[in-house]
Amino acid sequence: xxxxxxxxxxxxxxxxxxxxxxxxxxxxxxxxxxxxxxxxxxxxxxxxxxxxxxxxxxxxxxxxxxxxxxxxxxxxxxxxxxxxxxxxxxxxxxxxxxxxxxxxxxxxxxxxxxxxxxxxxxxxxxxxxxxxxxxxxxxxxxxxxxxxxxxxxxxxxxxxxxxxxxxxxxxxxxxxxxxxxxxxxxxxxxxxxxxxxxxxxxxxxxxxxxxxxxxxxxxxxxxxxxxxxxxxxxxxxxxxxxxxxxxxxxxxxxxxxxxxxxxxxxxxxxxxxxxxxxxxxxxxxxxxxxxxxxxxxxxxxxxxxxxxxxxxxxxxxxxxxxxxxxxxxxxxxxxxxxxxxxxxxxxxx
Amino acid sequence: xxxxxxxxxxxxxxxxxxxxxxxxxxxxxxxxxxxxxxxxxxxxxxxxxxxxxxxxxxxxxxxxxxxxxxxxxxxxxxxxxxxxxxxxxxxxxxxxxxxxxxxxxxxxxxxxxxxxxxxxxxxxxxxxxxxxxxxxxxxxxxxxxxxxxxxxxxxxxxxxxxxxxxxxxxxxxxxxxxxxxxxxxxxxxxxxxxxxxxxxxxxxxxxxxxxxxxxxxxxxxxxxxxxxxxxxxxxxxxxxxxxxxxxxxxxxxxxxxxxxxxxxxxxxxxxxxxxxxxxxxxxxxxxxxxxxxxxxxxxxxxxxxxxxxxxxxxxxxxxxxxxxxxxxxxxxxxxxxxxxxxxxxxxxx
Numbered sequence: 001x002x003x004x005x006x007x008x009x010x011x012x013x014x015x016x017x018x019x020x021x022x023x024x025x026x027x028x029x030x031x032x033x034x035x036x037x038x039x040x041x042x043x044x045x046x047x048x049x050x051x052x053x054x055x056x057x058x059x060x061x062x063x064x065x066x067x068x069x070x071x072x073x074x075x076x077x078x079x080x081x082x083x084x085x086x087x088x089x090x091x092x093x094x095x096x097x098x099x100x101x102x103x104x105x106x107x108x109x110x111x112x113x114x115x116x117x118x119x120x121x122x123x124x125x126x127x128x129x130x131x132x133x134x135x136x137x138x139x140x141x142x143x144x145x146x147x148x149x150x151x152x153x154x155x156x157x158x159x160x161x162x163x164x165x166x167x168x169x170x171x172x173x174x175x176x177x178x179x180x181x182x183x184x185x186x187x188x189x190x191x192x193x194x195x196x197x198x199x200x201x202x203x204x205x206x207x208x209x210x211x212x213x214x215x216x217x218x219x220x221x222x223x224x225x226x227x228x229x230x231x232x233x234x235x236x237x238x239x240x241x242x243x244x245x246x247x248x249x250x251x252x253x254x255x256x257x258x259x260x261x262x263x264x265x266x267x268x269x270x271x272x273x274x275x276x277x278x279x280x281x282x283x284x285x286x287x288x289x290x291x292x293x294x295x296x297x298x299x300x301x302x303x304x305x306x307x308x309x310x311x312x313x314x315x316x317x318x319x320x321x322x323x324x325x326x327x328x329x330x331x332x333x334x335x336x337x338x339x340x341x342x343x344x345x346x347x348x349x
Numbered sequence: 350x351x352x353x354x355x356x357x358x359x360x361x362x363x364x365x366x367x368x369x370x371x372x373x374x375x376x377x378x379x380x381x382x383x384x385x386x387x388x389x390x391x392x393x394x395x396x397x398x399x400x401x402x403x404x405x406x407x408x409x410x411x412x413x414x415x416x417x418x419x420x421x422x423x424x425x426x427x428x429x430x431x432x433x434x435x436x437x438x439x440x441x442x443x444x445x446x447x448x449x450x451x452x453x454x455x456x457x458x459x460x461x462x463x464x465x466x467x468x469x470x471x472x473x474x475x476x477x478x479x480x481x482x483x484x485x486x487x488x489x490x491x492x493x494x495x496x497x498x499x500x501x502x503x504x505x506x507x508x509x510x511x512x513x514x515x516x517x518x519x520x521x522x523x524x525x526x527x528x529x530x531x532x533x534x535x536x537x538x539x540x541x542x543x544x545x546x547x548x549x550x551x552x553x554x555x556x557x558x559x560x561x562x563x564x565x566x567x568x569x570x571x572x573x574x575x576x577x578x579x580x581x582x583x584x585x586x587x588x589x590x591x592x593x594x595x596x597x598x599x600x601x602x603x604x605x606x607x608x609x610x611x612x613x614x615x616x617x618x619x620x621x622x623x624x625x626x627x628x629x630x631x632x633x634x635x636x637x638x639x640x641x642x643x644x645x646x647x648x649x650x651x652x653x654x655x656x657x658x659x660x661x662x663x664x665x666x667x668x669x670x671x672x673x674x675x676x677x678x679x680x681x682x683x684x685x686x687x688x689x690x691x692x693x694x695x696x697x698x
Contacts, residue, residue: 138553140570145552147496147569203494204487206556207566209609213557220496221489254603255610257673257687260558324606338606 002316003347006289007309009272010036012296013131013172013193013241015264016060016069018043024328025246025268026063033272033312033346036068036302038241041096046074050087070300072096072131077115081122093300094129094170095119099137099153113156117163124167129300132157134171134179135216146217147203151178161186168299173198173243175216177226183237184230191299193241194227197265197336199278210252210261211334214245231291232284239296240275244268249325249332267336270322274337276314276344313347320345351665352696355638356658358621359385361645362480362521362542362590364613365409365418367392373677374595374617375412382621382661382695385417385651387590390445395423399436419649421445421480426464430471442649443478443519444468448486448502462505466512473516478649481506483520483528484565495566496552500527510535517648522547522592524565526575532586533579540648542590543576543640546614546685548627559610560601560683563594580640581633588645589624593617598674598681616685619671623686625663625693662696669694 011034016026029037039060041047047056053071060069072094073079073087079095087095097116123130134157135149144152157171171183171192183192201218212218230238245264255261267274275292279285297303319341326333363386365375378386388409390396396405402420409418421443422428422436428444436444446465472479483506484498493501506520520532520541532541550567561567579587594613604610616623624641628634646652668690675682 140551140573143569143571145569146556147552202489203496207495207609208555208559208562208604208612210557210559210604211606217556220492220494222492224489253605255557255559256602257560257683260556261604263557334606 004276004285004288004314004344006033006272006312006314007293008036008297008304009034009292009312010038010296010300010302011240011242011244011268011271012038012170012300013040013195013243014038014268015040015042015243015245017246018059020329020331021246021248022059023063024326024331024333025266026060026067028269028326029067030064031269032267033314034067034268035310036070036297038070038072038093038300041072041074042098046076047071048074048076048078050083050090050092053087053092054090070094070302072129074098075116075119079116079119081118084119084122084128085126088126088128092128094131095123096131096133098133099135113160120160120164120167124164127168129168129170130160131170131172132160134174146215147219150174150176150216154178154182157182157186157190161190165189170241170299172241173216174227175219176223180226180230180238184235188237191237191239191296193243193296194231194238195241195243195265196267196271196274196278199224199227199231199282210255211336211338212265213261213263214243214265215263228282228284231279231287232282234287234290236290236295237299238291239299240292241296242267242271244271246333249334252334265336266333269326269335270337270342272312272346273314273320273342273344277342280343314344315347316343317345319343353625353634353637353663353693355382355621355661355663356642357385357646357653358383358641358661359387359645359649359651360589360591360593360617360620361387361519361649362389362544362592363387363617364389364391364592364594366595367408369678369680370595370597371408372412373675373680373682374615375409375416377618377675378416379413380618381616382663383416383617384659385419385646387419387421387442387649390421390423391447395425396420397423397425397427398432399439399441402436402441403439419443419651421478423447424465424468428465428468430467433468433471433477434475437475437477441477443480444472445480445482447482448484462509469509469513469516473513476517478517478519479509480519480521481509483523495564496568499523499525499565503527503531506531506535506539510539514538519590519648521590522565523576524568525572529575529579529587533584537586540586540588540645542592542645543580543587544590544592544614545616545620545623545627548573548576548580548631559604560685560687561614562610562612563592563614564612577631577633580628580636581631583636583639585639585644586648587640588648589641590645591616591620593620595682598683601683614685615682618675618684619686619691621661621695622663622669622691622693626691629692663693664696665692666694668692
């Protein structure tokens with residue numbers, strides 16, 4: 001097995017947090033082999049305005065100026081078409097919709113997407129991207145739960161795509177065969193991110209194992225197979241968004257009867273070697289560069305030129321053990337695959 | 350709301366452990382209002398012989414002699430028809446099949462029930478009960494996982510019932526609508542236990558919350574509704590088996606990347622008030638005595654006479670907070686519903 005060259009890997013869904021946690025994890029984007037990070041806006045408070053997004057971007061650049069940060073605003077009722085125009089001018093790329101933000105009504109909640117149509121109209125006009133967390137809220141009355149929340153969301157994806165056919169939409173962190181099929185059935189303006197961990201985990205892995213617990217939860221073996229298939233196929237509208245989400249180690253390791261553990265899996269610092277390892281495991285290593293760089297860059301209009309492409313070289317290794325924990329100041333974060341072996345590593349010059 | 354009298358509650362599926370843990374939890378059967386415990390044999394080593402079962406029964410009686418302990422043997426290839434006859438003579442009531450014990454072959458595993466047919470034949474002859482942990486092992490190749498492991502087991506239930514029509518069989522801790530329907534479709538020799546916690550929890554409750562994690566895992570809202578319906582219906586072949594399973598508090602609260610938390614929910618010390626609370630919550634309080642005493646006793650031929658019936662009185666209370674933890678020696682166990690309110694309590698004389 002020989003070396004693999006990947007041009008400028010881009011992670012189109014990552015959580016970089018704030019304060020000390022941001023200081024710890026932001027450099028891990030580069031450590032993991034990536035030079036572009038599409039940064040989630042779910043801070044406290046959330047990033048809802050252009051000026052907040054620019055200030056956050058400046059914070060991240062002050063931590064690691066070598067990475068390109070693309071910003072997305074948190075969709076909320078305060079977001080106006082005017083703010084969209086302002087955001088576009090400032091270079092902000094997208095708007096992220098979380099289910100919680102649209103579930104002010106009791107049942108169904110996401111029906112209220114229609115209240116955002118003027119915003120989406122403005123986004124479509126200026127060619128911004130709508131990032132969808134594609135789950136509807138659990139509801140015992142309708143037998144809606146964390147395992148069918150994504151399939152039940154897909155009607156909303158189709159409605160939005162139909163109402164805004166030229167609006168670029170990304171269904172984030174797809175976990176089900178139903179989601180893969182839904183995105184495939186849409187036109188060229190609809191894409192889909194897939195995380196590293198959902199290519200490996202199934203429901204059995206997070207049952208009683210909080211370090212494998214994330215939202216959306218990993219689904220069934222057949223769903224995982226659908227994610228793998230679409231990557232093997234080299235479908236250009238499916239690309240990496242790691243959803244790498246750091247949490248302090250104790251909030252991952254420990255529950256009390258009244259407080260469960262945090263949802264999130266942290267893959268940033270090992271992301272490119274992990275992707276090579278996983279894609280190799282299911283026969284898709286030849287699709288690595290498309291999946292982790294070209295496909296997403298093309299959809300997001302972040303294509304590389306021969307001048308700005310930054311090659312990252314991976315080489316096969318017998319066994320490279322993943323760190324058990326990353327520390328800085330008083331923060332500690334346990335990565336996915338902690339202590340386990342990867343068979344690829346980045347050649348550092 | 351007035352008092353409720355329940356004659357001699359019987360828990361037809363409970364884990365009482367060994368050593369210090371047994372000393373802590375065995376008295377909780379009585380504390381929870383129960384005078385009969387059908388005791389699981391999955392100790393280390395498992396209870397596979399009559400003499401082991403009798404010794405274990407004596408250990409439990411030495412801890413609390415006021416409870417009647419019914420014993421069941423762990424099904425393994427060592428169990429012979431002769432041992433069945435011996436067990437029957439010694440008053441042992443049943444044989445428990447765990448999926449692991451029958452999954453020596455790689456795929457499907459439980460096909461190998463047929464190797465036990467001579468044992469089942471002997472059990473049928475002497476009228477012992479077969480207790481089934483009704484799940485097949487997870488297998489990614491067949492898309493078998495912890496959420497469909499029970500429905501996929503049900504063909505085995507039907508095969509066993511057909512092969513041994515007069516063998517009394519209990520499908521333990523049913524969690525799905527499919528299981529309820531399968532048991533209903535069987536003849537009078539097939540019954541089903543239901544736990545307290547599966548009447549309350551769904552998959553959303555144990556995702557990231559290890560104190561709600563047990564096997565079989567709680568399923569979907571519609572499955573929970575099926576369990577509640579069959580109790581509301583007062584179906585006499587569905588009765589309580591708590592599957593109360595104590596684990597040391599740290600093994601419930603804490604995961605590491607290589608070690609998940611223990612599966613099991615502990616309900617013994619609050620069981621009768623909890624059952625009243627839960628059945629009241631879904632409109633089945635009038636079925637309480639049938640579900641927690643009469644139905645199971647009838648199936649197990651443990652009917653009460655007017656002489657030996659021991660009435661337990663429940664009274665409604667505004668709020669009775671469940672203990673946050675039970676301690677003894679170096680053992681600590683967190684009960685289900687820890688710190689939460691129950692609206693019924695046992696009248697202690």
